[in-house]
Amino acid sequence: MADNLTGRGANWEARRRQIIDTSAHVFAQGGYHGTGIAELCEANDLGKGALYHYIGSKEALLVAITDLVMDEVIAGVDRVAPGTGTPTERLRMLGTEYLDILVRYPDHVWVLLHEFPALTGERATEFHKRRHIFESAVETIIRDGVKAGELRKVEPRVAALAWLGMHNHAYLWLRPGGKWSARDVATQFADLFIEGATA
Amino acid sequence: MADNLTGRGANWEARRRQIIDTSAHVFAQGGYHGTGIAELCEANDLGKGALYHYIGSKEALLVAITDLVMDEVIAGVDRVAPGTGTPTERLRMLGTEYLDILVRYPDHVWVLLHEFPALTGERATEFHKRRHIFESAVETIIRDGVKAGELRKVEPRVAALAWLGMHNHAYLWLRPGGKWSARDVATQFADLFIEGATA
DNA sequence: GATCCGCTGTACCGATCGGTACAGTAACTA
DNA sequence: TAGTTACTGTACCGATCGGTACAGCGGATC
Numbered sequence: 330m331a332d333n334l335t336g337r338g339a340n341w342e343a344r345r346r347q348i349i350d351t352s353a354h355v356f357a358q359g360g361y362h363g364t365g366i367a368e369l370c371e372a373n374d375l376g377k378g379a380l381y382h383y384i385g386s387k388e389a390l391l392v393a394i395t396d397l398v399m400d401e402v403i404a405g406v407d408r409v410a411p412g413t414g415t416p417t418e419r420l421r422m423l424g425t426e427y428l429d430i431l432v433r434y435p436d437h438v439w440v441l442l443h444e445f446p447a448l449t450g451e452r453a454t455e456f457h458k459r460r461h462i463f464e465s466a467v468e469t470i471i472r473d474g475v476k477a478g479e480l481r482k483v484e485p486r487v488a489a490l491a492w493l494g495m496h497n498h499a500y501l502w503l504r505p506g507g508k509w510s511a512r513d514v515a516t517q518f519a520d521l522f523i524e525g526a527t528a
Numbered sequence: 529m530a531d532n533l534t535g536r537g538a539n540w541e542a543r544r545r546q547i548i549d550t551s552a553h554v555f556a557q558g559g560y561h562g563t564g565i566a567e568l569c570e571a572n573d574l575g576k577g578a579l580y581h582y583i584g585s586k587e588a589l590l591v592a593i594t595d596l597v598m599d600e601v602i603a604g605v606d607r608v609a610p611g612t613g614t615p616t617e618r619l620r621m622l623g624t625e626y627l628d629i630l631v632r633y634p635d636h637v638w639v640l641l642h643e644f645p646a647l648t649g650e651r652a653t654e655f656h657k658r659r660h661i662f663e664s665a666v667e668t669i670i671r672d673g674v675k676a677g678e679l680r681k682v683e684p685r686v687a688a689l690a691w692l693g694m695h696n697h698a699y700l701w702l703r704p705g706g707k708w709s710a711r712d713v714a715t716q717f718a719d720l721f722i723e724g725a726t727a
Numbered sequence: 728g729a730t731c732c733g734c735t736g737t738a739c740c741g742a743t744c745g746g747t748a749c750a751g752t753a754a755c756t757a
Numbered sequence: 758t759a760g761t762t763a764c765t766g767t768a769c770c771g772a773t774c775g776g777t778a779c780a781g782c783g784g785a786t787c
């Protein structure tokens with residue numbers, strides 16, 4: 330009997346995941362278009378035949394990398410649903426969740442944020458849909474904060490973009506085992522965003 | 529007699545600049561590695577011979593695009609030198625300067641922020657040197673603000689990275705003729721960063 | 728009118744691009 | 758042991774890559 334839907338064994342799944350992770354690292358170094366199939370083969374210590382047996386195509390590999398991150402992001406958004414605290418509390422939680430993903434998957438996130446324009450067709454629309462879920466979650470929380478009188482009358486869209494910019498940008502410098510932990514930085518970001526930097 | 533140092537006429541200079549701008553737009557659409565020379569030729573309505581007469585090489589074109597932006601950024605930093613106001617005033621000024629550049633050169637900035645890892649050798653080191661000038665200018669202003677008691681005891685490096693993230697990220701959505709002007713957004717960003725979002 | 732020179736298109740280069748075909752191989756099953 | 762199946766390396770595909778060589782063009786200069 331088939332023990333999964335793909336018709337492939339568990340080994341296949343595990344090896345595929347391994348290839349995705351390794352390739353994410355290579356893409357993060359040289360970029361998607363800048364990295365050739367030959368380079369991926371070498372990094373994964375595989376021939377082209379074997380590689381394509383697992384990945385299907387170069388773009389499918391890119392999709393797998395981005396999906397991995399977006400799955401986590403969407404799960405994070407769900408965990409910070411309405412009713413799990415005040416708007417500012419939820420904003421703090423979401424920031425922590427997001428930076429945690431960023432530290433756990435630095436290469437995958439790098440690829441996601443840098444190369445998503447290379448996605449085509451429905452892969453692209455699917456990605457944009459999920460990104461919109463995340464971004465509008467932030468905006469909605471801020472809007473709720475303003476409505477509740479917890480935040481002053483900021484422009485929710487601009488404030489959300491500021492928040493997203495602060496956090497997204499961390500993919501360039503926040504590293505596991507670095508000087509600051511994801512939790513540290515998330516707290517400092519939240520303090521800055523909510524309280525400001527004024528003495 | 530030679531009327532300039534390059535030995536090329538003024539027409540050459542003007543046409544070159546035009547090619548740089550057009551190519552920046554193409555790169556911003558398809559990425560540096562994702563765009564072929566043939567595509568650049570078509571966009572500029574030029575043969576390969578003519579194109580190379582002006583640009584020298586593909587990477588030289590990338591350098592020209594990034595230099596154009598960095599020249600402006602460094603000039604902006606110089607204009608906000610110490611003694612031109614309090615730290616918070618200078619931070620507001622720098623934000624306005626930066627977002628203004630971002631709106632005036634949306635394509636060039638896109639290329640800069642996305643493709644600078646493609647720079648090699650001393651072109652790369654030169655770029656990093658100039659980027660460091662900008663980033664440490666932000667950090668120094670914040671440090672001065674804390675020292676002067678104008679800002680609370682934030683971690684200057686993290687706060688600077690938050691500030692840079694907010695502003696850098698705007699290259700993805702801030703557009704000339706869009707809903708918000710660079711000045712509007714700069715003010716809102718500065719208010720958020722300095723005063724926070726709390727009511 | 729001859730000469731010169733900035734500029735331009737065309738033809739071409741070797742290398743690499745992403746991807747496919749297929750023959751093998753090793754391990755497991757009947 | 759015969760057959761099956763998942764896996765893998767090799768050879769190869771046409772297309773495109775970034776870049777070069779060069780002949781020719783037109784307009785300015787003498």
